[in-house]
Amino acid sequence: MGEATQKLVALLDLEKLDTDLFRGQQPETIRQRVYGGQVAAQALIAASRTVDEGFHVHSLHSYFLLPGDYNVPIIYDVERIRDGKSFATRRVLARQHGRPIYYQSLNFQRHEEGLEHEDVMPEVKPPEEGLDLMQLMAERGTDDGLSKEWAALDVRWLGSSAYGLDPDPMHPAKAQVWIRVDGRLSDDPMEHLATFTYASDVSLLGATLAAHPEHGPQKVQMASLDHTIWFHRPFRADEWWLYDQWSPSASGGRGLALGRVFTQDGTLVATVAQEGLIRPSR
Structure with missing residues (x-):
């Protein structure tokens, strides 16, 4: 495991302050607003530490309320909504400066067999033929310190509706990337779920701009509003x-x-949804 990946795993290892109360540390960064994937992943870790062994998260839904401040830790307060035989539900409130900055609700389930x-999977180029996203960001002047913060991630951009992908009349705004944590993780399933959650916020909102190549990231105010x-x-x-x-849609200054x-190997392992602010600069 490389140094950057070690730092990411450590970042997601929360400090327990009291029953159902945790504190998350911050990375070294020059950015002004806390990366949303970090808050979502830390909240997932907090909630997972309050459920019985044998329960595994199957869904999380969240809202970003206020920009996070990198200068102070984030406090995660977990509420136990329900503990059933098959399912358990938790709600996490993340706070800074005494104010809520993020809400997350999660459902956990014991493993069971069912319909399948x-x-x-669509036909795509292999990761080796993709372009290094961090290098692309540097070349386009859109880095903003993210390449250092995302150093534990290997992201290979395959293209979008605007650049590189064939036109699809059914989907005017598409994008495809390969991602992995750059370094071998342990066999702890939560380590994989948390680092995936961290990475899931890397490029998703950018797909909303694929139908609007005249409005690049530097010309649009972008911010995650919710994440599922x-x-x-x-x-x-x-x-x-x-x-x-x-x-599928952009309107009212928001993109879904x-x-x-x-x-x-073609296995569908997760589905993600996000709506965010994509407000053209005035």
């Missing part, structure tokens, strides 16, 4: 997974993006 079906993940099947975050993204997550 899944989407087929459904976990379908176990997988390793340190092995390549395809993030197949599309945006959906993403299907496939492992390299």
Whole structure:
């Protein structure tokens, strides 16, 4: 495990302050606003530490309320909504400076057998033929300190509706990337779920701009408003997974993006949804 990945795992290892109360540390960064994937992943870790062994998260839903401040830790307060035989529900409130900055609700389930079906993975180029996203950001002047903060992630951009992907009349705004944690993680399933949650916020909102190439990230005010993940099947975050993204709608200064997550063998392991602010600069 490389140094950057070690720092990411440590970042997601919360300090317990009291029963159902945790504190999350901050990374070294020059950025002004806390990266949303970090808050979502830390909240997931907080909630997971309050459920009995044998329960595994299958969905999380969240709202970003206020920009996070990198200068102080984040406090995570977990509320136990329900503990049933098959399912458990938690709600997490993240606070800074005495104010709520983020809400997350999660559902956990004990493993059980059931009906099975899944989407087929689209035909795409392998990760080795993708472009290094961090290098692209540097070349386009859109880095803003993210390459250092995302140093634990290997992200290979395959293209979008604006650049590189064939036109799709059914989906005018599409984007595809391969992602993995750059370094071998442990076999702890929560380590993989948390680092995946961290990475799931990397590029999803950008898919909403794929239909508007004249409005790049530097010309648009972007901010995550909500973020939802459904976990379908176990997988390793340190092995390549395809993030197949599309945006069905943009209106009112907001864009909605959906993403299907496939492992390299074509297994659908998660589905992600996010709505965010995409306000053209005035």
